[in-house]
Amino acid sequence: MAVDPIPVDLLYRACDLTQFTFDTTAELEELPGLIGQERVLDALKFGTGIKRYGYNLFVLGPDGAGKHEAVTRFLGTVAARQKAPSDWAYVNNFQAPNKPIVLEIAAGSARALKEGMGRLVEELKATVPSVLESEEYQNRRQSIDEEYRERQERSFEALREKAEGEGIALLRTPAGFALAPVHRGDGQEGEVLKPEEFNKLPEAERKRVEMTIQGLQKELADILEHIPGWEKEHRGRVQKLNSEVAEKLVEQAMRDxxxxxxxxxxxRDWLATVAADLIENIAIFATPGDQQQQQAMLAMQAMVQGQTVPFGALNPLRRYEVNVVVENNDLKRRPGSSPWQAEPVVDAGGYIGGGAPIVYEDHPTLQNLVGRVEHIPQMGALITDFMLIRSGSLHRANGGYLLIDALKILREPLAWDALKRALHRRKVVIESPGEFLSLVSTVSLEPDPVPLDLKVILLGDRYLYYVLSNADPEFGELFKVAADFDDEFDREPENDILYARLLAGLARKEELLPLDKSAVGRVIERASRLAEDAEKITTAVRPIADLLHEADFLARRYEATRISAKHIDEAVDAQIARADRMRERSLEMITRDIVMIDTEGSVIGQVNGLSVLSMGSVSFGRPSRITARVRMGMGGSRVLDIEREVELGGPIHSKGVLILSGYLSATFLPEIPFSMSASLVFEQSYGGVDGDSASSAELYALISALAEVPIEQGLAVTGSVNQLGEAQAIGGVNDKIEGFFDICMRRGLTGDQGVLIPAANVKHLMLRQDVVDAVERGMFAIYPVERIEEGVELLMGKPAGARGPDGKFTPGSVFALAEARLAAFAENQRRFAMRPADSNGKK
Structure with a gap:
């Protein structure tokens, strides 16, 4: 059952540069799509194509996978073929100014309406005063005024003549009209009698005068009673004249x-109300300065008295303006994003256009999503009007696509619920956080809601997607399409070439030096290392982009015209060196024997396990001493996991320890009850331990302690194990191997050192060059282990043993020694149980 070390050519898969026909990436075309993301592309095509309620998208995948860039590029090709959606503008509601009207206007026409209304007001400001001051108007107005005055004068003149015939004078006083007797035929003809003179008149004369004055007063009262009617008729004629003039002026001004x-x-309907209001209030254009100043003063007085006053009251001409909140003449895309738009058109505002809008909301607060109504402090009050309505990203993306980072919107109070409400209602209602929480009592506006028709695309990681799916019932109703980015894709020749084109596009976009083929090969190898798989390439774009930035910096510092492999290697080394303090500290503590790790000799019940420490973006391997102690138990088999007992072991680690018990029970003494107590511990481990990658090392330590056969300390172990004794793949294999190699290197390689890994992890090896060189020189070895028996023989230098036809293990083998000791434990337990008790009941 001998296990040979892994050949050098399997420790690092170099990129075949002969497959590249280019000299530098400057010769390559940019990659138009995604590599190895067919599932995502199908989901995006489906989600953007189906026009049904609730079919919004959630794009999920690992951080740094370039989800935002990839989705934006895809949407660019889709949006460019779509018709630009309508413009939206808020205008004054002349019947209810606190409820502004929203107008849907053909794409690109809102600004024309705004500018047209501006020209209209300016034209009326110029033409109305001149027309009202013209000779024709003044003559017609004078004629109406003169008729009114003549009518009054004729009435008063007839009364005056009648009064004079009776010896009575009609007098005009500051308090009004008065009737008084006058002298007649006494040399003072026509002079008003003084009271004492009137009292000297004969009584009959006085009574006649009094009766005459009473009759004349009735006629005077009748004339005064008709004056308001005559005045109203006069105003009506003036108003009719003004309306005739205004209609002509307004019609002419509004024709275009x-x-x-x-x-x-x-x-068209709103313009009709504008015309009616202009005709009714044409006088504000007559003497604009005086009229506006007077109205502004009245508005300020009302504010001081605590009345609600719209901001437009301070400027009566403001009500004819147009507040354009969304303009889609060009595709709304902020400068600086990717150049995916076909035939872009750059407008004066710096936006690039050509179809449906694509909006990325970087700060998805409630107001940034649904818009807001701004207020201006004036005279101690907050005032507003329709011109202070501001659009949100839902308005700007209407008719197109809105991209939002899922985690960001969930962090913002009220924003997530506001987005769901908008999607449910299919309209955008401007909501104020203060009013929503009943914290503000200021009277504000109630703008018309805007009908909503767009696709919302959330971007986040898989964990967040599954949390929302389980915790929010509305999430599944509103986001029915999941686009799941793969973490990696196959490392094949055709994909290598596509990846080279991806790097070419990245270099152009970031204005980097072109990469030669050696640099492309090294980046592909680095991408495999990041994927922890020699047969895969990571889809994470961000770390690759960072690497290219740093390599470009180094190449320019050396005045190179291209990025080569040496620049990539130097950039990788620099990245590691900058974040290497904790790894160096760990190595120093081991080499100074502060943390005890043996790399030579052999010890019973002790093995070097390997783990990975991750701190931020940095990961490194760290050896740990694992020890096991066994003794006779009180019946049954109990493996005490000290890490779990002190709550430093996680559930996966505890599961691994329990699997060890299952393996031991199935392997040794199948017909005799166990009587063993064992303890396992990670020595000098003061942090949490989780994962089952050390379970095989723990099993080796237990078997060594049972068989009392020492383990070679120059070998380290990683890998999990199942109850069948099979070694199972683990993560971080490269870091773990390199972590133990660094310790051995600092102490001096002996040629007997190495690492045992599961055979399933061989395809994941992308080791550092110094490790590969050491293996090639025969100073270090990496062994692929498929079963525990293979590891036992490598670590303990003896056959593991196999159970023969007689049911016993090979004599002298490790398993035979372990089983013999277990049998001794069981026999001792039986004898102890049969020992008679003393007088106190104790055995």
Missing amino acids: VRARFDTMPAV
Whole structure:
């Protein structure tokens, strides 16, 4: 059952550079799609193609896999073929100013409406004063005014003449009109009698005058009673004149804007209300400065009195403006993202266009999603109007695609529920956090909701997807399409070439030096190491991009014109060195014998186990001494896991220890009850231990303690084991091997050192070059183990033994010695149980 070391050519799979026909990646075309992600592409095609409620997407996969970039590139090709959605604008509601109206406007037309209304107001500000001051208007207005005055004067003149015939004068005083007697035929003709003079008149004359004045007062009252009616008629005629003038002016001023939007019913109806309001309030254009100042003063007085005043009251012309909240003349895509858009059109705002919008909401708060209504402090009050409505990302992505990081939106208060409400309602309702939580009592606006038709694409890891699926019943209803990114893809010649094109595109996008074929090969090898599989390449783009950035920096520092393998190697070494403090500290503690790890000699019941420590983005292998002690038990088989007893062992580690008991029970003394007590411990381990990758090492320690056969300390072990004694694959095999190699290297390689790994892990080997070199020189060895028996023979230098026809293990073998000791434990337990008790009942 001898196990040969793994050949050198299986320790590191180098990339075959002869398959590359290019000199540098500058010669390669950019990769248009994804490598090895056919499942994701099918899900994206299905999710974006189906137009049914709830078929939004959740893109799940590991961090750094380039999910956002890949989805954006895919959506770019889809969105470019779609029609640009409508523009949206808020305008004044002349009947209810606190409920602004939302207008759906053909794509690219909202700005024309806004500019048209601006020109309309400016034109009326110029034309209305000139028309109202024109000779024609003034003549017509003067005619109406003169008719009104003449009507009053004729009435008062007739009354005056009648009064004078009776010796009564009609007087106009500050308090109104008055009637008084006058002198007649006494040299003071027409002068008003003084009270004392009136009292000297004969009584009959006084009574006549009083009766005459009473009659004239009735006629005067009748005239005064008709004056409001005449004034109303006068105002009506003036209003009619102004309306006739206003209708002509407004019709002429609005001709162009009405013609431009005549095919849009909603805009056409709103323009009709604008025209009516302009005609009714044409006077605000007559003397704009005075009129607006007067209205602003009245509004401020109302605010001081605590009344709710819209912001537009301070500027009456503001109500004719248009608040464009979404404009889709060009595809809304912020500068700096990937150049995936076909035939992009750059507008003055720096956006790139050509179809349906693709919006990534980097900060998905409630207001950033559904929009907000802003307020302006004025005279101690918060005021607002429709021009202070701001759109959210749901508005801007309407008719297209909205990308959101799932974890970010879940971290924001109220945002997740707001998104679900919008998707359920299929409309966007602007909500204020303060009003939602009843924290703000300020009267605000109630804007019309915007109908919603878009695809929301959440991006997150798998754990978050499964948590939401289980914890939120609405999640499955709203996000029915999962696009699951693979962590890796097959390392095959055709995929190597595709990966080279991926690197070419990455270098162009990041403005890096081109990579030569040696650099491409080294990056592929590094991607296999990150995938922990020589037959796979990781899909994680972020660490590869970081590596290229650093290699580019080094190449430029050396004034190179291309990135080569030596730059990649130096960048990798630099990455490791920058984060190497904890690994160096661990190695130092072992080499100084502060942490006790033997790399020479042999010890009973002691083995070197291997584990991986992960700290942030850095992982390294760390050997641990595992010891086992056995003794006779009180009946049955009990393996005491000290790590579990002190709550330092996780459930998976505890499961591995229990599997050991199952293996021992099935392997030794199948017909005799066990009587063994054993303890297992990771020496000098002060942190948590989880995982079952040390279960095979623990089993070797137990067998060594039972058989009292020493284990070679120059060998370390990793791998889990099942109850059948088969070695099972584990993770982090490269780090574990290198961790033990570093200890042996610092103490000096003897040629007898090595590591035992499960045979299933051979395909995962992508070891450092110094390890490969040491193996090639015969100074270090890596053994593939399929069964526990193979490991026993390697570690203990004796045959493990096999049970023969007589039911016994091979004499002198490790298993025979272990079983013999177990049998001795059982016999001693039987004798102890049969010993008579003393007078106190004790045996």
